[in-house]
Amino acid sequence: INLEFGYEYSKDIDLSVNYQLVSSDDVDLNNIYLQSRYKFENKNFTPYVGAILGYSELKWNKAPINTLNNDTKSSSYIVGANAGILYPMSNSTDLVLNYTIAYMGHKAELSTTSTNSADLKHDLLNTVSFGIRFNF
Numbered sequence: 001i002n003l004e005f006g007y008e009y010s011k012d013i014d015l016s017v018n019y020q021l022v023s024s025d026d027v028d029l030n031n032i033y034l035q036s037r038y039k040f041e042n043k044n045f046t047p048y049v050g051a052i053l054g055y056s057e058l059k060w061n062k063a064p065i066n067t068l069n070n071d072t073k074s075s076s077y078i079v080g081a082n083a084g085i086l087y088p089m090s091n092s093t094d095l096v097l098n099y100t101i102a103y104m105g106h107k108a109e110l111s112t113t114s115t116n117s118a119d120l121k122h123d124l125l126n127t128v129s130f131g132i133r134f135n136f
Contacts, residue, residue, distance in 0.1 A: 046086040074106040
């Protein structure tokens with residue numbers, strides 16, 4: 001799920017605040033970030049590239065291993081880039097196809113004994129999204 005609220009700063013530049021939920025059986029990622037997009041002029045559709053900067057929280061829905069000393073929550077900064085296409089359906093509606101790559105520093109410490117531990121890292125997120133954008 002991705003929600004975006006933004007402002008068209010100029011004909012070529014969009015600025016937005018985004019919320020993204022990436023959910024699976026094992027983990028949930030909640031990301032809040034600022035995004036800036038540069039749009040290229042084209043007759044039939046609008047390609048763009050952008051950058052993101054924000055905050056991410058990871059929560060394990062299931063313990064990574066079956067012990068009492070598992071770290072099941074993590075928070076991190078998030079930085080990334082994206083590219084996509086806006087295809088106009090009307091003056092107020094666009095179809096959106098977007099690819100985002102984001103780097104983060106999530107880490108869960110796994111412990112089986114007081115002397116035996118390891119880190120499980122989540123540091124890269126690739127997402128492809130398809131949606132509808134309303135302009136008003």
